[in-house]
Amino acid sequence: MQKKKLPKIGFLYLDYVLRFFDYSNFKGWPDKIETVTYHWKNDKVRFINEVRRKNIDVLIGNIPATAYETFKEIATALPNVRFIPSIETQFSNKSKENVTLFCEKYNLQAPQTFISYDEKEVDEYFKNCSYPQIIKRSYGPSNYGGYYVHKVDTYKEATQLLEEKKYKPVYSQDAIALKDSGDIRVMLIGHKPVCAFWRYSGEGEWITNTSQGGSMSYENVPMNALELAVKASKAAKAEYWACDIAIDEHTLEPYILECATAFAAFPYIRDWIGQYIMWDLSGGRFRLPHVPLFSWEELGKMSPSVLRTLRHLYFARYEPSCDGAYWLADKEGFDMELTETSNIEDIPESIEPPLSEDQLPEVVKGEDIQEPSEFEHHKMYVLENISLTELMTLPGMDEEIAVKIKEFIESENITSFEALDEYDFASNQQISQWAKFFKK
Template sequence: MKKLPKLGFLYLDYVLRFFDKSNFKGWPDKIETVTYHWKNDKNRFIKEVKRKKIDVLIGNIPATAYDTFVEISKELPNVRFVPSLETQFSNKSKENVTLFCEKYNLSVPYTKIFYNKEKGFKYLKNKAKYPQIVKRSYGPSNYGGYYVHKVDNYKEAKTLLEKEKYNPIYTQDAIDLKFSGDIRVMLIGHKPVCAFWRFSGEGQWITNTSQGGSMSYENVPMNALELAVEASKAAKAEYWACDIAIDAKTDKAYILECATAFAAFPYIRDWICQYLMWDFSNGRFPMPHVPLFSWEELGKIDSSLLRTMRHIGFSKYKPSCDGTYFINEPKDKFKMEIAEPSLPSDVPASIAPEKLPIAKELSKNAIRDNLEINKINLNCASLTDLMTLHGMEEDLALEISEYAKNNVITDSSDLLELESIDEQVLKTWDENLDDMRVDINTADESILKKIKGIGAKLAKNIFEFRNKNKGIKDLDQLKELEGIGKNKLAQLKSRLKIGE
């Protein structure tokens, strides 16, 4: 009997972990864990994979680490990445989704991508058909609909892009959504195992459930499933998800998003891993049997209960001999099947940039170097801003937002008061955070007293001292105040400043 491969979970610090040992029920051997720690951790990571003699690394790679893991995979030619780096190409950016769909002739809304801002604005002013959907193409936490905007005219588009500074300008013709919703399809081995409508909330247009949308598992149209299967096969994906729009007038299906990284109930992750065990073992483990449209029945279960259900199974019906002629079991149009091995040529790098069009004059390296990072001030950051930080989840973003309402944050270390945050987390955020020190000459007493290490009494003294001296020209002047010595002054200098 052929030896089973050595499995390993690919984890990254501060990134949601999709699988663990519990999903691989029945796998007889130890499953290793290798965690990438960011910040030039490539060589150590490669050595650990080799030392543990891992044959298969399982895990999704976030957009911000994609290029690094392309390099890592080249250093580990005998290790199978699941999903493959080629399959995860669409995870990296909205632009990559478009490139992927272009290469494989998959239906996608009419899309324009511009690295030249002037050309982008010219198109939006003179040629675009409104409404347009403007998306941020690159960046961490690029899911949940937080960086997808609907604009009804050129003025709105220009205002949005000047504020957000998205590079490239990625804009699509808006699809007139049937039932004001789109469809999420999840697939394993190219077979749909779950699909549902997502409807926009009251007064909203975006359908993401994290932003108030609702769901229905009923009456998902066949052409949405067929398009999702076509995309999954093109990506050679072991598991896959598509967001699909149905045009209200024509009933044509369009891919809005597709990726290997998606939210799923635990029982779906169990099915994925059961499928992977079947794949890795050459059939020693059974392939999961998931009847088409079974999601309609599972969707009737309360979601709070459904989230706790694990290892749900279906058996194939085998009638007794006297009932054979009376069984009319519906035929399943799709079969779960093995995903073909990926090749470097699967990645759609061969698409001519001008076909999209992307400005010819910028090389890929120049594009990456020119990406602007918007610095975040935690005191006034929106939830959308907070979601751009590495590994940020909605609950933590809400916790930080609530903390900022009651405190003035002058340094990221202030957040160490929150249980969910440690110094390692803060290190990954440093380059994205703005200078949050408070201008001592403009802050009123109520602001000063909320700064860590100051308090009401010292805030009052600083405020009165500033007014008496008609402003403070040098923070060293604070030594004149009672109780401020060398150490206290150093602390204040890390939290206060003069001018912008």
């Protein structure tokens, strides 16, 4: 019997953006995998032509917030190319505003949120709302470790903060009384939770951020948080997905704080995603990864430095004939599934800023020409003085790596950021990328 031809895969890369996938995550794929790199600044036509020339059927990779509008156009010009995740699925990656619109459209429980570009409306809102409120910068890559997230307790604090920060739109939501001063990250593949953990805030902090003295735990993630994450993943039709969920300490109800296809994940999780995608694209010729529910509780007992080096984890299916631990038996309702095909109606309607184009702040114009503003206008740091929160603003930084870097800066005699190259906690590509943000 002749095997069906596999589609031609390409990785979607962007200059300056850390790569979520590479060949090693697609172990066993028999054909050549192409790469296509978007170079920013009017690179649309060249990019489209390269995809066509290479006969790519499937483009795999995350699109950062600043490139979202551009890639909507690129995808339209390539109607026969499947994007994984789809452009529609990546709607929530663009901004917190989009996350809110997504949750509203699909009835996913999220904190009551106010979004407005209108000063009068904003003033009215903060006069009448309940406090505390959480005010956030809406636009841009999420998971900046709370750098653009602020708690205000009074009208006066709110107006002072907005005066200083000038965020547009104003994005503010009811503060959830966080159960155990924590929130939960759930990662899903094919709508099945494959990893979940609590992140707790540090002493005297309200924000859950391990770089501010917080900690994490893979234990006791409640079922209703997993269920809400699954519902969001299905609504987004996401091949892979992450949700940050707060549990209200009074009602124990779960609320979505953030959700996206872009998130930090250990390599073994990216291997599972690669395997899942190969299963999807091969019509089942490749094995669907089997990831027992709550296996994260067991894996989480290993140190992060070990987890960071684990690759290609394989779980066999549970055999009822042997004495399996309880967690090995899968619960009902959490199967790994094929995602539905996205279409344009999946995208919620956006809130139009009521300003003329030239009045808009740079970041909401949605032009093709911009590099991520974070890279263009990013503050330059001095190595010895950088704080953990500032380290977290570097593109693609992850909390554990930031803590490591901070430790190295403090304890070793390191004179330049590039010198960190010698140590084994980040790739050379990452180090040279981040080094650009330090004064020489």
